[in-house]
Amino acid sequence: MEFGYSKEQVLLRELYRKFAETEVKPLAEELDEEERFPVETVEKLARFGFLGIPFPKKYGGAGGDYLTYAMAVEELGKVCATTAIVVSAHTSLCAGPIYYFGTEEQKEKYLVPLAKGEKLGAFGLTEPSAGTDASMQQTTAKLDGDEYVLNGTKVFITNAGYADTYVVIAMTDKSKGTKGISAFIVEKGTPGFSIGKKERKMGIRGSATCELIFENCRIPKENMLGKEGQGFKIAMATLDNGRIGVASQALGIAEGAIEECVKYVMERKQFGKKIGQMQNTQFELADLATKAEAVKLLVYEAACEKDAGRPYSHLAAMAKYFAGSSASDITRRCVQLFGGYGYTRDYPIERMMRDAKITEIYEGTSEVQKIVIANWLKLK
Amino acid sequence: MKIVVCIKQVPDTVEVKIDPKTGTLIRDGVPSIINHDDKTGIEAALTIREKLGGTVTVVSMGPPQADVALREALAMGCDEAVLVSAREFGGSDTYATSGIIAAALKQLDYDLIITGRQAIDGDTAQVGPQIAEKLHLPQVSYVEEVVDAKEDYVVVRRQFEDGYHIVKVKTPCLLTAIAELAEPRYMSVGGVFDAYQKEIRVFGFDLLKDDLELDMIGLKGSPTNVYKSFTKEVKGAGTILNDLTPEQAVEAIVKKLEEKFII
Numbered sequence: 001m002e003f004g005y006s007k008e009q010v011l012l013r014e015l016y017r018k019f020a021e022t023e024v025k026p027l028a029e030e031l032d033e034e035e036r037f038p039v040e041t042v043e044k045l046a047r048f049g050f051l052g053i054p055f056p057k058k059y060g061g062a063g064g065d066y067l068t069y070a071m072a073v074e075e076l077g078k079v080c081a082t083t084a085i086v087v088s089a090h091t092s093l094c095a096g097p098i099y100y101f102g103t104e105e106q107k108e109k110y111l112v113p114l115a116k117g118e119k120l121g122a123f124g125l126t127e128p129s130a131g132t133d134a135s136m137q138q139t140t141a142k143l144d145g146d147e148y149v150l151n152g153t154k155v156f157i158t159n160a161g162y163a164d165t166y167v168v169i170a171m172t173d174k175s176k177g178t179k180g181i182s183a184f185i186v187e188k189g190t191p192g193f194s195i196g197k198k199e200r201k202m203g204i205r206g207s208a209t210c211e212l213i214f215e216n217c218r219i220p221k222e223n224m225l226g227k228e229g230q231g232f233k234i235a236m237a238t239l240d241n242g243r244i245g246v247a248s249q250a251l252g253i254a255e256g257a258i259e260e261c262v263k264y265v266m267e268r269k270q271f272g273k274k275i276g277q278m279q280n281t282q283f284e285l286a287d288l289a290t291k292a293e294a295v296k297l298l299v300y301e302a303a304c305e306k307d308a309g310r311p312y313s314h315l316a317a318m319a320k321y322f323a324g325s326s327a328s329d330i331t332r333r334c335v336q337l338f339g340g341y342g343y344t345r346d347y348p349i350e351r352m353m354r355d356a357k358i359t360e361i362y363e364g365t366s367e368v369q370k371i372v373i374a375n376w377l378k379l380k
Numbered sequence: 381m382k383i384v385v386c387i388k389q390v391p392d393t394v395e396v397k398i399d400p401k402t403g404t405l406i407r408d409g410v411p412s413i414i415n416h417d418d419k420t421g422i423e424a425a426l427t428i429r430e431k432l433g434g435t436v437t438v439v440s441m442g443p444p445q446a447d448v449a450l451r452e453a454l455a456m457g458c459d460e461a462v463l464v465s466a467r468e469f470g471g472s473d474t475y476a477t478s479g480i481i482a483a484a485l486k487q488l489d490y491d492l493i494i495t496g497r498q499a500i501d502g503d504t505a506q507v508g509p510q511i512a513e514k515l516h517l518p519q520v521s522y523v524e525e526v527v528d529a530k531e532d533y534v535v536v537r538r539q540f541e542d543g544y545h546i547v548k549v550k551t552p553c554l555l556t557a558i559a560e561l562a563e564p565r566y567m568s569v570g571g572v573f574d575a576y577q578k579e580i581r582v583f584g585f586d587l588l589k590d591d592l593e594l595d596m597i598g599l600k601g602s603p604t605n606v607y608k609s610f611t612k613e614v615k616g617a618g619t620i621l622n623d624l625t626p627e628q629a630v631e632a633i634v635k636k637l638e639e640k641f642i643i
Binding site for chain 2: 015
């Protein structure tokens with residue numbers, strides 16, 4: 001087993017860090033306080049190629065691999081979890097399925113502008129009654145002539161409203177169960193498609209999380225992604241991809257919290273010395289850093305296995321489960337090391353703790369990840 | 381327009397430590413970056429190319445590790461890169477360095493050469509102007525703005541301590557860039573992958589030897605002797621005395637000098 005980055009990755013890490021420190025970090029607090037979507041950052045992310053990292057150049061991407069993409073989400077996540085998820089949802093959940101399952105025409109029309117960052121993407125799977133049980137899709141798509149007619153409501157959709165292109169999952173034949181589910185590409189502005197209520201969230205408050213409402217929304221039948229009945233498979237494969245993104249985001253949050261904490265404990269004095277010189281602080285941070293490093297290896301392994309074309313679903317599930325629970329644990333313990341100041345909004349650490357929680361929930365809860373892992377262990 | 385930008389890879393710190401025994405910089409463990417003023421030069425060149433078309437070639441003299449600085453410049457959008465590197469060039473001071481770079485530039489086609497004003501590790505501000513002299517080119521140093529650029533001339537604003545000059549200069553010419561000239565762009569993600577697909581040409585001693593003598597380069601060809609290196613002491617803010625008649629001013633200055641036992 002070899003541990004090492006390619007020359008490109010070494011240079012890119014520098015770019016990611018500098019971009020995150022200069023363009024993203026200064027906005028993080030404001031986005032959180034004002035629950036504001038970072039429109040200006042998205043424009044910069046597009047300009048410097050952050051929105052199409054793992055896609056080939058011929059489709060407008062940067063020509064990188066999944067590990068290189070995961071590293072970008074990680075670095076953004078260190079300073080602003082909101083910005084990290086904007087990139088992750090766009091790349092893994094929208095551009096991803098179009099790249100893996102789209103026709104050449106669909107890639108040309110939809111993937112190219114997404115990968116170039118000219119358009120932003122989102123993914124609509126979850127419904128009020130179809131969360132962890134994603135097979136309970138109530139949104140329907142009925143073929144009528146050359147068009148599918150969509151009806152139903154999606155909830156908790158990341159990038160909603162700001163995205164131009166949506167990959168939407170809907171039931172085409174209820175009698176077939178999960179085999180009656182299909183995937184579609186829907187453009188913003190299509191008559192009958194509107195954005196509903198925006199959620200008021202605990203964390204990642206700058207990220208737009210809204211309902212998608214379809215009322216007799218007619219889309220051309222060539223906008224079906226994959227074949228009729230393949231939608232559930234596409235959705236599950238998309239979530240496998242997405243989990244590496246969310247795991248990278250969680251890894252970034254954990255690393256960012258540790259960085260902030262190390263800085264703080266070397267400034268804060270109690271009992272006549274820096275609290276970082278006290279053994280409890282040292283042992284606690286040694287523990288957290290070890291945990292974060294273990295998370296990193298698992299996340300990177302999942303990305304590398306995907307890049308190598310080997311089965312990685314179980315690794316993506318393990319990475320997301322371990323990264324999410326670790327990020328929550330690490331940020332919570334960092335707040336403890338900050339003491340009273342950590343509980344105030346004068347320091348970013350409480351925001352990081354609030355942001356970390358969602359990584360245990362979205363794109364499959366930790367419990368769903370355990371189901372995936374148990375299945376891989378053949379515990380059926 | 382064919383633009384060449386000369387860059388230097390330098391240690392990434394403004395607080396470079398000096399080995400008190402040898403008087404040289406301690407570079408171990410300090411990451412390397414493109415010198416700030418040089419990066420500004422790259423940005424200015426790319427901006428001119430965007431307006432007029434043409435190419436931007438980036439040139440750096442240094443050890444093989446300087447490859448990373450050149451890749452970064454390519455990832456920012458430069459078209460080609462040249463590494464000027466040979467054992468014979470090691471230990472060169474500014475005089476020898478400018479001679480070697482001038483020889484390298486003779487191998488290239490250019491209308492405009494941009495260098496940074498000075499490097500943060502040496503702070504001499506000599507190499508750019510010396511290159512221009514050795515190539516018999518007109519030069520404008522301390523450029524803070526490119527006002528206009530055409531194929532056969534450029535109009536630039538040169539910074540002075542108490543003002544500025546607007547200078548129109550015929551191409552080919554050399555400009556030295558300061559931080560105010562431009563805010564360097566980031567590399568792009570795709571640009572990094574492209575950068576490693578490109579070949580970096582290496583100009584060694586053999587290629588340049590017709591324009592170089594062995595006693596003009598390296599340690600031997602370097603007339604500079606470093607007497608002592610030291611960390612600058614921070615000076616206090618100066619005092620400005622306003623609204624004084626010449627007599628009062630003289631009196632005030634004499635009084636200050638007496639206070640400090642200078643006179």
